[in-house]
Amino acid sequence: MGLTEMVIFDQIFRFMKIAVLGLGIWDEFILI
Structure with missing residues (x-):
């Protein structure tokens, strides 16, 4: 595999x- x-x-x-973390944060907001 090259550089x-x-x-x-x-x-x-x-x-x-970052996308997974963002989705996790949104899930927290939706649960609240």
Whole structure:
């Protein structure tokens, strides 16, 4: 795997983590 693929994968992983955290926060708001 080249350096470019690693950078793209890191960006996607970071975005997914933020999206999951965001959904978790929204679930908390909806439950309240």
